[in-house]
Amino acid sequence: MSGRRRSSSSRKSSSSSSSSSKMSEDEINELVVKLQALLPHQLNRGNQSSVSRILLETCNYIKSLHKEVDNLSESLAHLLTTTSDSSSSSSSSSSSSSSVDVETMIRNLLQH
Secondary structure, eight states: OHHHHHHHHHHHHHHHHHHTTSOOHHHHHHHHHHHHHHSOTTTOOGGGSOHHHHHHHHHHHHHHHHHHHHHHHHHHHHHHHHHHHHHHHSSOOOHHHHHHHHHHHHHHHHHO
């Protein structure tokens, strides 16, 4: 039984020494508030949300951003392929029309 007491007390001392390196609850709450401020307005529902809800919404938002980046990358690749195909087929293209094409591509991407 004395072995149990020693291991129990050694667990307490090791956990108390490691807790000094952990973040305080106030620090965590401050970071959660900062994280919530980064969410879009429709997801940012004020201070009434629980920490778990804010973390869940943040994860979902990050996943949606990844999907949006993938979709925009595919659209850009498609537009660049289309543009390079059309510019290689037309032998006379001026630099001003090429800059307009890039501007048009960017506008098309932003509309998706």
